Amino acid sequence: MILVTVGTEKFPFNRLMQWVDLLLKEGFISAEEEVIVQYGSCTIVPDKVKGYFLLPTNEFQNLLKKARLVIAHCGEGTIDVLAKNSVPFILVPRSDRFGEHVDDHQIELAEVLAEQGIPIAYCPGDLARFVLSPQAVRVSKVPADSYAYASSLLDKRFGSDPAAEEPILGWQNYLFSFWQKLTVKRPIFSN
Known part of the structure; x- marks a missing residue:
């Protein structure tokens, strides 16, 4: 099936x-x-x-x-x-x-x-x-793996209330952006 x-x-x-x-x-x-x-x-x-x-x-x-x-x-x-x-x-x-x-x-x-x-x-x-010719693969990182980590970074940077200091992107896009950066092992923030 x-x-x-x-x-x-x-x-x-x-x-x-x-x-x-x-x-x-x-x-x-x-x-x-x-x-x-x-x-x-x-x-x-x-x-x-x-x-x-x-x-x-x-x-x-x-x-x-x-x-x-x-x-x-x-x-x-x-x-x-x-x-x-x-x-x-x-x-x-x-x-x-x-x-x-x-x-x-x-x-x-x-x-x-x-x-x-x-x-x-x-x-x-x-x-x-x-x-x-289907082949099963293992996913090493999925979006959910990074959300808790990204949320903690957002809380540190913007506080726990997303409306208090709203980032340019919405939370979902912001979290997705973090997940992408974590997945390809690039730094999240650069100073």
Whole structure:
């Protein structure tokens, strides 16, 4: 069974749905293999799949355990969940250019993860190669690993109230920026 998930983002990720549909039509995914798609706000759902708008957490976890492989968007929460499981997965970053997110932070995250050896799909061919030969990988650092550390640094720098001395970026972007810098082992602040 293949599990495809796009998370809960309010922007449709129809490009990924079209890629999965193409893999099914071209036979890269066997017609006999069950494909379960959590499609969220997508307005396109591939033919011949079991589609769910959202999946309850326990049901999602059960499907992860049964899956042969996972195709997922490159969301921080999704990466945290996938890293805790041994199922092979490939990430597809959402792009601002296609109206899939507000910016390109998923592409930036994908670039950092690719340096760790995490499979990333930038085109249907990348997905096809992975589906034909999936390999489990170990994620050495996930976004959640760095949030507590980054939060403590933010508290030291700005105080415990984020509104008291608001940083230029929002907390999420600020934490993501810290996580990127920690992951690639560059200094966080330079004087």
